[in-house]
Amino acid sequence: MAEKVLSMAEAIRRYVPDGSSVALGLALEPLIPFAAGHELIRQQRRDLTLIGPISDILFDQLIGAGCVGRVKAAWVGNVSEGLGYNYRRATEQGIPRGLEVEDYSNYSVGLALLAAALGVPYIPMRSLLGSDIARDHPAIRPAPSPLDGTPTLLVPALQPDVAIVHVQRADAEGRAHVWGGLGVCEEAALAARGVIYTAEEIVPSEVILSDPNRVLAPEMKTLAVVHAPGGAHPSPVQGYYNRDHAAFAEYHERSRTAEDFAEWLREWVMGQPDRASYLAHLGDERWRSLRAREQRLAAPVDYGY
Amino acid sequence: MSTAAGEYTPQELMVVCAARQIRDGEVVFVGMRLPLIAFALAKRTHAPTAVGLFENGLVRDTPSPELLLTMGDAPNILGAEWATRTVALMGLLAQGCAQLGFVGGAEVDRFGNLNTSYVGRREHPTVKLPGSGGGADIASLAGRLAIIMAHDRKRFPERVSYVTSPGYGDGGDWRERVGLPRGGPAAVITTLAVLGFTDDTHEMELRSWHPGGSPEGVRAQTGWDLRVAADATETPAPTADELRIIRECDPQGFWTR
Numbered sequence: 001m002a003e004k005v006l007s008m009a010e011a012i013r014r015y016v017p018d019g020s021s022v023a024l025g026l027a028l029e030p031l032i033p034f035a036a037g038h039e040l041i042r043q044q045r046r047d048l049t050l051i052g053p054i055s056d057i058l059f060d061q062l063i064g065a066g067c068v069g070r071v072k073a074a075w076v077g078n079v080s081e082g083l084g085y086n087y088r089r090a091t092e093q094g095i096p097r098g099l100e101v102e103d104y105s106n107y108s109v110g111l112a113l114l115a116a117a118l119g120v121p122y123i124p125m126r127s128l129l130g131s132d133i134a135r136d137h138p139a140i141r142p143a144p145s146p147l148d149g150t151p152t153l154l155v156p157a158l159q160p161d162v163a164i165v166h167v168q169r170a171d172a173e174g175r176a177h178v179w180g181g182l183g184v185c186e187e188a189a190l191a192a193r194g195v196i197y198t199a200e201e202i203v204p205s206e207v208i209l210s211d212p213n214r215v216l217a218p219e220m221k222t223l224a225v226v227h228a229p230g231g232a233h234p235s236p237v238q239g240y241y242n243r244d245h246a247a248f249a250e251y252h253e254r255s256r257t258a259e260d261f262a263e264w265l266r267e268w269v270m271g272q273p274d275r276a277s278y279l280a281h282l283g284d285e286r287w288r289s290l291r292a293r294e295q296r297l298a299a300p301v302d303y304g305y
Numbered sequence: 306m307s308t309a310a311g312e313y314t315p316q317e318l319m320v321v322c323a324a325r326q327i328r329d330g331e332v333v334f335v336g337m338r339l340p341l342i343a344f345a346l347a348k349r350t351h352a353p354t355a356v357g358l359f360e361n362g363l364v365r366d367t368p369s370p371e372l373l374l375t376m377g378d379a380p381n382i383l384g385a386e387w388a389t390r391t392v393a394l395m396g397l398l399a400q401g402c403a404q405l406g407f408v409g410g411a412e413v414d415r416f417g418n419l420n421t422s423y424v425g426r427r428e429h430p431t432v433k434l435p436g437s438g439g440g441a442d443i444a445s446l447a448g449r450l451a452i453i454m455a456h457d458r459k460r461f462p463e464r465v466s467y468v469t470s471p472g473y474g475d476g477g478d479w480r481e482r483v484g485l486p487r488g489g490p491a492a493v494i495t496t497l498a499v500l501g502f503t504d505d506t507h508e509m510e511l512r513s514w515h516p517g518g519s520p521e522g523v524r525a526q527t528g529w530d531l532r533v534a535a536d537a538t539e540t541p542a543p544t545a546d547e548l549r550i551i552r553e554c555d556p557q558g559f560w561t562r
Contacts, residue, residue, distance in 0.1 A: 028361040029377030077435030080374040091433035106439040107395035127445040130483035151484025181362035
C-alpha cells in the first residue's frame with residue numbers, strides 16, 4: 001500500500017489550497033491541530049472556510065492572521081478565558097478582514113457532518129426549534145416531519161474539502177488510532193473529501209491493525225499523514241501531554257489588540273519554521289512539565305479466533 | 306460574604322447553588338466553567354449517584370480526580386464510563402435521557418431566553434460573543450435547564466436581541482407551540498440571586514437573594530419589573546462541608562475566586 005507520509009509544509013501546500021473548506025478542532029478542547037494551523041498561517045492561506053464545533057483559540061489565530069473568509073461553527077473563543085479578540089475584531093470591525101459567520105450548535109454541526117458522512121441530503125432534528133440560530137441560518141430549514149407532522153429542522157449535509165485531525169498515532173499508509181472524547185472527529189473524517197492526520201507517533205502498521213476498532217476512519221479517505229510530535233500544544237493529547245492552561249491565558253492577554261497579536265504571531269508562528277523549533281522556543285522545562293506523568297494502559301483486547 | 310462556616314466568594318456560593326440543582330440519581334448534562342466543579346461538589350455531597358454527560362463525548366459516574374478548566378482535560382477522560390462521539394451524547398440528550406442541563410449566558414431575558422451570540426445587530430454587532438457551543442442544544446433538549454450568569458441590568462434585558470438558546474420564548478406554552486420536545490429553564494443562578502419561573506406564564510421570578518443583598522437590590526439590577534415569589538427568602542449560605550470540598554477541588558481558586 002502507498003505511503004502517505006509528508007512533511008507538514010508539503011501536506012498543507014498540496015491539500016489545502018486557498019479557498020478550501022477545512023474542518024479542524026473536531027475533538028473540542030483536546031487534539032487541536034495547532035501545528036497544522038500555524039503552517040496554514042505561515043503559507044498565508046486565504047479565503048478559507050473553517051468548520052468545527054467549539055474552537056479553542058486556533059480559529060481565533062487563523063482569523064487574526066487573515067486566512068479566513070467564512071466560519072461555520074458552534075463557538076469561537078478561548079474556552080478557559082472567554083472571548084476571542086481576533087474573532088471580535090473581524091466580525092465587529094472587519095479587521096484584518098470581514099468574516100461571514102454561519103452559526104451552528106455542537107449538535108447541529110455534528111449532524112451536518114453526519115449527513116455528509118451518510119450520503120444523505122439532510123438530517124432532521126428537534127434541537128434549536130424557536131431559536132434565532134435556526135431563523136437566521138442560510139441552510140437549516142424548518143419542515144414538519146412527513147411521518148407525523150411534528151415540527152423539525154432539516155440540517156443539510158456539510159462536506160468539508162479536508163478535515164485535519166490530530167491523533168495519538170498513525171501508520172505510514174494513513175490509518176489512525178485516536179482515543180479519549182472524540183467530539184465530531186469521526187463524522188468529519190467520514191464526511192470530508194479527504195483527511196490529513198497529524199500524529200504524535202508514526203507506528204508500524206501491525207500496531208494499528210492489531211486494534212481495528214480504534215481506527216477513526218478508513219484509509220481510503222486519507223490524503224496525508226504528518227509526523228507532528230507536540231503538534232496539538234497547547235491543547236492536550238491523552239497519554240502524551242496535558243493542556244497548557246497558562247498558554248491560553250497568555251494568548252488571551254497578548255491578543256487584546258491587533259498590534260499585540262501581530263507580535264504574538266511573529267514570536268510563536270512566523271518566527272518558528274516548524275513545530276520542533278516551536279517546542280524549543282517553549283523550552284524543555286515547560287514542555288517536560290506538561291508531559292503525562294504516569295502510564296495508564298488499557299487492557300489488551302483479544303482478536304483471536 | 307461570610308457565614309458561620311467562614312468567608313466565601315460569590316463564585317463559591319454560585320457553585321453551591323448549582324450543585325443543589327442536581328438531584329441524586331439524575332443524569333446531568335454538564336456545561337463549561339462553574340458547572341464542572343458544581344458536578345464534582347454534588348457528587349461528593351448529596352448526589353453520589355448522579356451521572357455526568359460531557360458534550361465532547363464523555364460519561365462519568367465519578368467526579369474528575371483533578372480540577373477541570375475544560376471538559377476535555379486529561380483527568381476527565383481517565384476513569385470515564387464511556388468515551389465516545391459528541392453526536393452520540395447529544396442523541397441521548399435529544400431522546401430525553403438528561404434530566405438536568407447547565408448553560409452559561411451573556412444575556413438572559415424575562416422568559417429565560419439566552420443570548421450568547423450577538424450584542425447589537427447581527428450584521429454589525431457591537432459585541433460578537435463566542436456563540437452557542439452546545440448551549441442551545443442543552444436549552445432545547447434537557448429536562449430542566451439551570452442557567453449561570455453574572456447579574457446586572459445590561460445582562461438582564463426584558464427581551465434579548467438574539468435568541469441563541471431558547472427559554473420560554475414569549476411565555477406560556479411557547480415551547481410546545483414551536484415543537485420543542487420538553488424542558489425549559491428551571492433556575493437562573495446569578496451573582497446576586499437564584500431565580501425560577503412561574504408554572505403558567507413561565508415568567509422569571511425571584512426565589513432567593515444572596516446573603517447581604519435584598520429583593521430590592523436584585524430588582525434594581527434587572528431590566529424589567531421582576532416579580533418576587535411569595536415565599537422568596539435569603540439563599541442558604543454554603544456549609545463548611547461544601548466550602549471545604551470546593552476548595553479541595555479548586556485549591557488555586559481558578560473558578561471560585
